[in-house]
Amino acid sequence: MKKVLLIISLLFTTLSICKAQNTASNIDNVRIRIFSDKQIEEVLFVPSFGQYYIETDKGEKIKVNKTAKVKIKDLDGSLEIKINDSTISKTSKINLIATGLKAFFQIAPIKPQITERRYEDNLEITSKNNSLFIINVVKPDNYLAGVVQSETWGATTNIDFFKIQAICCRNYMxxxxxxxxxxxxxxxxxxxxxxxxxxxxxKEVTEGAYKSKGEIIIDSEGNIIETLFHSNSGGTTVNAKDVWGKEVPYLVSVEDSFSVECKNYQWEKYIKLRDWLNYFKGKGLNIKSKEIEDALINFSQESGRKTEILGIPLTTVRKDFNLKSTYFNVQKWGGEVKLTGKGYGHGVGMSQEGAIKMCEEGYEYWEVIEHYFKGVKVIKQ
Ligand SMILES: [Zn+2]
Structure with missing residues (x-):
């Protein structure tokens, strides 16, 4: 009997552990803090689509009409709610809850005044440190579509590309x-x-997000991968190890002809010869040596990407001179050096311009992902 009880209790423990685990498909909503870098004292909330009601921690439920202007103000730690300028309640927590399948609202900080934004689903407002603490409680795919639009709208209208972006953002989430x-x-x-x-x-962004519902990228051990990306690889992507010192099996250098001739494929920069040489002097190099000077003004990566120039990491040089990438050649150009570079960004993981090119050429979205991240798989979780 004891044994049976033990088995039953073990079974229940296992079941509850399974139940507690989040998967990309079973999360109902995520809590995203909005205006997180701002100290806001008062906001204006206006429903844009769908039906909303206000729920306070005092148990009140107040319907918000379509054109209603709801103002929420922090008054030394408590919240004052006004609808169309008449005070409705004072409370410590407000939920603005949507009913129905689809709803979104507009929110505009009044104090200080900040341009309004639109978000979907629900809103929760409390007071913290005498300012409003605003959380958008949102369905994960609505959140992901918003992220994709915030980060990548404008480069293309290809739905498959937005599908890839949504999957990458889902991995991060x-x-x-x-x-x-x-x-x-x-x-x-x-x-x-x-x-x-x-x-x-x-439309392309929302379709990309909704059509990839529940899809994530895993490595050969089943872990959800870190989906790094950059603007353009310059024709060869970079090993994560060469940038951050840590080896990541799926973030390894791949040939990337898709990035060639895209918008951010090439760049040039001129630097005063004196500044260029003095910089390396500051790094401990003897620039009086003809051999060293030659190496610094005739540096080339024509035969492939390098990680350093006379022992100085190219990632450091890139940062100090604010260069678009570490993939550049150097030549003397009068009183200056001319840097001729390829690519834009750290070069690790997926090239966004290359991915767009692949999508436009008709590759499947998962083929694009598997091209840039080695040995991974796209699965529906
Ligand atoms: Zn954060």
């Missing part, structure tokens, strides 16, 4: 659900997490 858990939410709306400055209203 799944790996970072606990990033702000100490503060009571999942992710913030800034570049610290993923920029989320709007709801998506571009």
């Amino acid at each position: 799944m790996n970072n659900l606990e990033k702000h858990s100490n503060e009571g939410y999942n992710l913030c709306d800034g570049v610290h997490c993923q920029a989320y400055k709007t709801r998506a209203n571009k």
Whole structure:
């Protein structure tokens, strides 16, 4: 009997553990802090589509009419709600809850005044440190579509590309659900997490996000991968190890002809010869040596990407001279050096311009992902 009880209790424990685990398909909503880098004292909320009601922690439920202007103000730690300028309630927590299948709203900080934004689904407002703490409680795919539109709209209208972007952002979301858990939410709306400055209203973006529902990228051990990307690889992507010193099996250099001749494929920069040489002098090189001077003004990566120039990491040179990439050649040009470079960004993972090119050439979205991330698989979770 004891044994049976043990088995039953073990079974229940296992079941509850399984149930507690989040998968990309079973998360109902995510909590995203919006205007996270701002101190806001008062906001204006206006429903744009769908039906909303206000729920306060005092148990009130107040319907919000379509054209109603809801103002929420922090008054020394408590919240004052006004609808069309008459005070409705004072409370410490407000939920603005949508009913129905689809709903979105407009939110505009009044104090200080900041351009309005639109978001989908629900809103939760509390007071923290005498300012409003605003959380968008949103369905994951609505959030992802918003992120994709905030970060990548404008480069193409190809749906497959937005599908890839949504999958990459979903990977990030799944790996970072606990990033702000100490503060009571999942992710913030800034570049610290993923920029989320709007709801998506571009058809291609929303279709890309919804059609990839539940899809994530895993490595050969089943882990959700870190989906790094950059603007253009210059024709060869970079090993993660060469940039951050840590080897990542799926972030290894690949030949990338798709990035060639795209918008950010090539760049040039002129630097005063004196500044160029003095920089390396500052790094401890003896620039009086003819051999060293020659190496510094005749540097070439024609035969393939290099990681350093006379022992100085190219990532450091890139940062110090604000270069578009580490993939460049140097030649003397009068009183200057001319840097002729390829690519834009750190070069690790997926080249966005290359991915767009692949999509436009008719490759499947998963073929694009498998081209840039080695040995991975796209699965529906
Ligand atoms: Zn964050």
